[in-house]
Structures are given as structure tokens and as C-alpha cells.
Amino acid sequence: xxxxxxxxxxxxxxxxxxxxxxxxxxxxxxxxxxxxxxxxxxxxxxxxxxxxxxxxxxxxxxxxxxxxxxxxxxxxxxxxxxxxxxxxxxxxxxxxxxxxxxxxxxxxxxxxxxxxxxxxxxxxxxxxxxx
Amino acid sequence: xxxxxxxxxxxxxxxxxxxxxxxxxxxxxxxxxxxxxxxxxxxxxxxxxxxxxxxxxxxxxxxxxxxxxxxxxxxxxxxxxxxxxxxxxxxxxxxxxxxxxxxxxxxxxxxxxxxxxxxxxxxxxxxxxxx
DNA sequence: TTTAATGATACTAAAATAGTATCAATTATA
DNA sequence: TATAATTGATACTATTTTAGTATCATTAAA
Numbered sequence: 001x002x003x004x005x006x007x008x009x010x011x012x013x014x015x016x017x018x019x020x021x022x023x024x025x026x027x028x029x030x031x032x033x034x035x036x037x038x039x040x041x042x043x044x045x046x047x048x049x050x051x052x053x054x055x056x057x058x059x060x061x062x063x064x065x066x067x068x069x070x071x072x073x074x075x076x077x078x079x080x081x082x083x084x085x086x087x088x089x090x091x092x093x094x095x096x097x098x099x100x101x102x103x104x105x106x107x108x109x110x111x112x113x114x115x116x117x118x119x120x121x122x123x124x125x126x127x128x129x130x131x
Numbered sequence: 132x133x134x135x136x137x138x139x140x141x142x143x144x145x146x147x148x149x150x151x152x153x154x155x156x157x158x159x160x161x162x163x164x165x166x167x168x169x170x171x172x173x174x175x176x177x178x179x180x181x182x183x184x185x186x187x188x189x190x191x192x193x194x195x196x197x198x199x200x201x202x203x204x205x206x207x208x209x210x211x212x213x214x215x216x217x218x219x220x221x222x223x224x225x226x227x228x229x230x231x232x233x234x235x236x237x238x239x240x241x242x243x244x245x246x247x248x249x250x251x252x253x254x255x256x257x258x259x260x261x262x
Numbered sequence: 263t264t265t266a267a268t269g270a271t272a273c274t275a276a277a278a279t280a281g282t283a284t285c286a287a288t289t290a291t292a
Numbered sequence: 293t294a295t296a297a298t299t300g301a302t303a304c305t306a307t308t309t310t311a312g313t314a315t316c317a318t319t320a321a322a
Contacts, residue, residue: 047270063319
């Protein structure tokens with residue numbers, strides 16, 4: 001059961017690396033080298049983080065990526081959301097054919113409360129907290 | 132984020148159907164027909180449930196499947212376990228390269244406690260409880 | 263103007279999931 | 293005892309998702 005996909009994983013590693021080395025701007029290449037991650041793939045990941053407003057990006061020579069949000073304010077759930085969408089454990093009964101009574105369904109209620117709990121707890125952990 | 136795969140889903144539906152129609156023995160075909168599930172696939176699913184000791188199976192004419200555990204004692208987690216393995220949300224950092232300090236890692240601790248909670252809560256719901 | 267960076271996007275590869283096909287073994291019953 | 297109706301086992305195919313590559317365009321510093 002895969003809860004964290006590789007994009008999320010690599011993103012977290014990259015962000016942790018950046019946070020640890022409190023510098024300003026990092027290029028894809030230096031992160032990839034240090035963390036031993038596939039460059040081109042990592043690049044797309046950092047681009048996504050930039051689109052998701054977690055990082056700022058600078059094109060051209062001497063360019064790279066820097067935090068646009070403090071590492072202490074980036075939650076694990078924010079990263080998961082960018083790569084895997086909202087955490088939603090309630091996509092259970094495919095097509096929902098069985099769930100006529102979605103509002104009263106005990107299973108769904110239970111899944112919902114579990115879901116909230118997972119979100120709440122993961123929302124407490126930030127990049128900084130991971131160091 | 133897919134928490135429940137299709138096997139698990141179909142298995143739950145089939146079991147709910149069986150539990151609802153308190154009869155003894157059901158054939159794959161009648162369950163498939165009623166629930167509109169792909170027969171051959173469903174068959175493999177019921178076979179797995181039999182291997183997992185949730186159902187008893189009877190070969191030959193007039194054969195089929197029946198509960199070998201009361202529906203009130205079959206937990207959702209039992210079914211998930213059969214098709215998706217143990218619920219484990221802690222498979223995070225691929226290869227664990229980053230997690231030197233696995234014992235002290237705050238993230239892992241958090242994931243572990245979330246995991247326990249999910250298991251505990253889903254362990255409270257049985258097939259009977261889903262009806 | 264060159265070089266070192268990201269932006270965007272199309273493509274390929276690998277793995278997981280979903281589903282089919284088929285033959286063997288078993289059992290009730292005509 | 294032969295037949296038909298079932299599950300057991302297993303190999304195969306198809307689809308979808310995940311992982312990763314290739315490449316050209318754009319930007320900006322030196």
C-alpha cells in the first residue's frame with residue numbers, strides 16, 4: 001500500500017536538503033548530485049513545487065530554485081497535495097454503485113473521520129520538523 | 132490516492148451481498164449477476180477469500196461459497212489485508228536512504244501512530260456493520 | 263553572444279492493476 | 293456411470309499509473 005509516491009518522496013528530500021543548507025538558491029543539478037536523484041525527473045518535480053508556490057524559480061545563468069515559503073511553514077500535506085492530490089481515503093466503492101445511502105453510510109463516515117485525522121496529523125509536520 | 136483497490140471493493144460487495152441474503156451457499160455466477168461484477172475476476176477474488184479462510188468453498192455441482200466466519204466477525208481490515216497486504220502507510224522514503232535515524236525520526240513516528248489509528252478504526256467495522 | 267539555468271511538453275519504460283482464458287479436479291444427479 | 297455444474301490453479305493479455313528521458317524554447321548573467 002503506497003501512501004507516498006516517488007515524486008512526493010523526492011520532493012521532500014530535495015526540500016529537506018535545501019532547508020538544511022540554509023543557502024539561498026539551488027540548482028536542480030546540485031540537489032540531484034547530492035541526493036543522488038535522477039536529474040530530469042527531479043527537475044520536473046521542482047518545477048511542480050514552483051507552480052505550487054512553494055519554491056521560487058530563477059531562469060538563466062546563476063538561476064535555480066529557492067524557498068518562497070519558509071520551510072517551517074511548508075507542511076507535508078502541502079507536498080502530498082501537489083503530487084498526489086488531496087488526501088482522500090474515501091474513494092472506496094468504485095463508481096459508488098453500492099453506496100446508495102452515501103450520507104448515512106457508516107463506512108464512509110468512518111473513512112471520513114480517519115481521513116480528517118490523517119490530514120490533521122500530517123498537517124502538523126513541516127519540512128523544518130523533518131530535519 | 133487509492134486506498135481501496137478493486138479486488139477489495141468487489142470482495143466487500145460480494146460479502147455484503149451474501150450477508151444480506153442470509154442463505155448458505157452462493158455460486159460465483161449468481162453473485163456476479165446480481166452485483167454486475169466480471170465473473171472470472173470475481174471468481175479469483177472468492178478463491179482468495181477462501182484461501183484467506185473467510186469463506187468455505189464447495190466444488191462440483193451444487194457447489195459454491197459460504198461464510199466460514201460470521202459476517203459480524205469479518206473486519207474490513209481482514210479483507211484489505213488479503214488483497215493489499217497489511218495497511219502500512221509508513222513506506223515513505225523509498226529505499227530509506229534519508230532515514231538514517233529511523234528510530235528517532237519524527238515523521239516515521241507520526242506515520243506509525245496514524246497507521247495504528249487507521250488500523251484500529253477500520254478494525255471496528257465488520258461486513259455486518261456495512262449493511 | 264555564449265553559456266547555464268528553468269519552462270513546457272511529448273515521449274518511452276516499467277510496474278501495478280484489472281481482467282480473460284483454459285484446463286484440471288470434484289461432486290450431485292439423471 | 294456419464295454428464296453437467298461447479299471451484300482450483302495458473303498463465304496470459306490489456307489497461308492504467310508511475311517513473312523516468314529527451315528535447316526544444318525561454319531567460320538572464322557574464
